[in-house]
Amino acid sequence: MNKRWIVKQKPSEEQIAHLIAEINVSEPVASMLLQRGVHSFEEAKNYFRPSLELLHDPFLMKDMDKAVNRLVEAIYNHEKIVVYGDYDVDGTTSVALFYGFLRTFYSNLLFYIPDRYKEGYGISQAGIEWANEQGATLMVSLDCGIKSKELIQYAKEKGIDFIICDHHRPDNNLPDALAVLDPKRSDCEYPYKELSGCGVGFKLLQGFCIQNSIPFEKLYPFMDLLAVSIAADIVPITGENRIMAYFGLQLLNTHPRPGLQALIQIAGFEKKLSISNVVFGLGPRINAAGRIAHAHAAVHLLLAHSKEEAEQHAKEINLNNRDRQGFDTNITREALNMIEMDELMREAKTTVLYKNDWHKGVIGIVASRCIEKYHRPTIILTESHSKAAGSARSVPGFDVYDAIEECKDLLEQFGGHMYAAGLTLKLENVQAFRQKFEEVVARKITEDQLIPLIEVDLELKLKQINFKFYNVIKQMEPFGPENMQPIFVSEQVCARDNVKVLKDQHLKLYVYQEDSQVFEAIGFGMAAFYGKIKPFHPFRLCYQIVENNFRDNRSLQLLIKDIKFYE
The missing domain is CATH 3.90.1640.30 (inorganic pyrophosphatase (n-terminal core))
Known part of the structure; x- marks a missing residue:
């Protein structure tokens, strides 16, 4: 699936220079911290050294x-x-x-x-x-x-x-x-x-x-x-x-x-x-x-x-979890097949699926799995107590709760967040709800929101990557929503001639720029790129930096998020 890269706005030179002077960090680190709301020595101290005293009354x-x-x-x-x-x-x-x-x-x-x-x-x-x-x-x-x-x-x-x-x-x-x-x-x-x-x-x-x-x-x-x-x-x-x-x-x-x-x-x-x-x-x-x-x-x-x-x-x-994984796998396969067999569903801006015997305990997971294949707001419904009960999941930037609220005349109850919600409706309302939800989402959602997004922190030169830089990134943990592990883009990256596919699905290659050392790079589930990468021909690389510790030998490795080729 094609992905769009959005590079975060780079802070001003003045802001970067000020923070470098305040806390003595490199320019890339200063940029990342400013993007995360850290502008001063005091804010940097609170960010890198959280204190329970900073909890609100x-x-x-x-x-x-x-x-x-x-x-x-x-x-x-x-x-x-x-x-x-x-x-x-x-x-x-x-x-x-x-x-x-x-x-x-x-x-x-x-x-x-x-x-x-x-x-x-x-x-x-x-x-x-x-x-x-x-x-x-x-x-x-x-x-x-x-x-x-x-x-x-x-x-x-x-x-x-x-x-x-x-x-x-x-x-x-x-x-x-x-x-x-x-x-x-x-x-x-x-x-x-x-x-x-x-x-x-x-x-x-x-x-x-x-x-x-x-x-x-x-x-x-x-x-x-x-x-x-x-x-x-x-x-x-x-x-x-x-x-x-x-x-x-x-x-x-x-x-x-x-x-x-x-x-x-x-x-x-x-x-x-x-x-x-x-x-x-x-x-x-x-x-x-x-x-x-x-x-x-x-x-x-x-x-x-x-x-x-x-x-x-x-x-x-x-043991419960193993059972859950079995239900999850089978229902996801069924759900994706329902979409693939229906041209209207394939072309829609939403996914709303109902089957009376799906396991209620995994429909939220199935909704997330469907979004991995069809990147759009998704609701999976099953029968419960003679009604349709469902779980909704959304895509970055789209408020699925608001969209569901616009359909509340067809619902018995609903609740949740911007990105996840639950709902219950009468069985006879499922088709009407599917149509109205599609209309509401189609009116509100942008074309960009229907394309998977990779939010990139910075463009980086491979020569800027070293353990000192990586150790600062480690100190930015814990990572999670709105404080994600940094993602970088490097231009004019080349691969050496030993590109491999591991276990028929993972990509492994060694990359470099003109003035950098060579880094091992791994792309899990990215075997589709294998035939497109031509050794010593430049491409754009999107990645995270991780540590590889093999037989007590520490090295930095690039975890590939996506690759784009020059036209």
């Missing part, structure tokens, strides 16, 4: 005082508290963090995760009734609740107060809960808007600790869970998220809780974990519990005290 969040006071009151009166969370990674880590912290000093506590298939997403009537049967008078919802107006009212009638901790986009009218913590509220002046659901729960506990003079050191051991939620929920790695991910990853790499340690081992990670490792190695396994069986298994894993207990839960969840 939780009481800046709307309703935080009400939430903390109600939590304190419930504990003081020994009320039964139910911690309620969604069944995905963000929800289960939220519950493990909130329940796990409170459990260290308070016992009249339960947690509840809805069944994906019987109850669906968010607050459920069954969950409220269960809490009522247990005698609960306070429920804290994590990563859900912002749209559950009727159910929050139902809980109120049962004598149950609700504290909502959510990060999804709210409607204009909020639920009538005792407190609604959501930095995306229009009337919330909290300085950072991009927290994960677990992040909002963490801020509530931070506020609780401040008000009750509990040292932050008591909360710190739970930051490994926070890092997992930030990584898996694909929120920006900026501001507070970057600070929390930085310290959470430190914990994950030094003293992970038994459950996460068991997952790290079963995933086969031996080196220092990155955000990417969590996204692709830990996240899918935690998610698989709720996709294939019940997500409370993930919470039990994350709360496990002993190595033996953790390893047992991890084995079960890993």
Whole structure:
């Protein structure tokens, strides 16, 4: 698939010179830092050396005082508290963090995760009734609740107060809960808007600790869970998220809780974990519990005290993940075949597919897989409780939530973010929804947004690449959305005559520029370029710089993102 390269705007010479003088770095490093909002010595210090002292005051969040006071009151009166969370990674880590912290000093506590298939997403009537049967008078919802107006009212009638901790986009009218913590509220002046659901729960506990003079050191051991939620929920790695991910990853790499340690081992990670490792190695396994069986298994894993207990839960969840991979592969094959066999679908600006027997637990993954082949907003639907339930995914720069909202007259319910959403509609509305969604997207989306994008940080000379430069890049971690690992472009690059294809799919070559050393370059899944590369003929190379450590011999390697040829 053809890709478009967008090179970020280079900062002014004056800005670059100023930052070089302030922190004594090379011009390429100064440019990259300026692109990431670093303009001074102080900002560079905060960027390279994140500090927990830079976390915002939780009481800046709307309703935080009400939430903390109600939590304190419930504990003081020994009320039964139910911690309620969604069944995905963000929800289960939220519950493990909130329940796990409170459990260290308070016992009249339960947690509840809805069944994906019987109850669906968010607050459920069954969950409220269960809490009522247990005698609960306070429920804290994590990563859900912002749209559950009727159910929050139902809980109120049962004598149950609700504290909502959510990060999804709210409607204009909020639920009538005792407190609604959501930095995306229009009337919330909290300085950072991009927290994960677990992040909002963490801020509530931070506020609780401040008000009750509990040292932050008591909360710190739970930051490994926070890092997992930030990584898996694909929120920006900026501001507070970057600070929390930085310290959470430190914990994950030094003293992970038994459950996460068991997952790290079963995933086969031996080196220092990155955000990417969590996204692709830990996240899918935690998610698989709720996709294939019940997500409370993930919470039990994350709360496990002993190595033996953790390893047992991890084995079960890993089996769930293998089942998930099988469903994922088969349904993706079916979905792509449906598109390829239909000319109208192939030419459309959207993908909306429905099949009644697709596994509900993997349709979000299938939507992402379809975008890899057909780069456009995608919704995959299946039947659930005699309705069509779906997951939506989008492409960079296009707000799929807004597009779905324009079709809300055909929906029973919906919710989510700019790039991912969930929706439910009547079966008889599927075709009408498909048509309207296509019309809305076709009107809003640009042709560029339908072409895969590679955002390039800088044009670089290969002679500028060395370990000193690479070590600065390493210090820019953790990488993730809005703080991605730098991507470079080099012009007039040539390959030597030993271009190879490995395992019938990967490209391996040795590249150089006129005045540079030779670098090994690898392009995973890029065997299609093999016949196009002519040794010693120049081309344009788009790549990242990585370290190759083979038999204790360290070298820098170029990880190819794309190649373009001169006409």
